Amino acid sequence: MIAVRVFRFVDWTLRPDLDADAPPTTYALRCLNLNDDDTACGAESRATTDPAEPQTWAFDHLRRHPGHTGFAELIERPWVMWQGGSK
Ligand SMILES: [Zn+2]
Known part of the structure; x- marks a missing residue:
């Protein structure tokens, strides 16, 4: 038997909070190198509200680990959902 889940999203809105x-x-930045x-x-650098701070960390990381030149940016942005139309 296949479990069926029904989701209803009537009048819900999702947007950045x-x-x-x-x-x-x-x-934050995470090193992608081996x-x-x-x-x-x-x-990984620490997560901060200042996007320039992880870049400073990346230069420090390269100094300590020559050849580690590839990074991924990790952005955590809050989103909110509510019922009842736009706000
Ligand atoms: Zn590294």
Whole structure:
């Protein structure tokens, strides 16, 4: 028997949460390079509301790990959903 789940999304709206009490949007960078033993480096800067701070971290990381030049930007942006039309 196949389980059937029914979702109803009547009159729901989803948007980025820009309210004053919303959690802040944060930025971080994660190293995408491999270590000398072919394991993933995966080092990450701390998440911060200042998008320039992870870039400073990336330069420091390169100084300590020559060749680690590839990064992914991790952005956490709050979204909110509510019922009852646009707001
Ligand atoms: Zn690295």
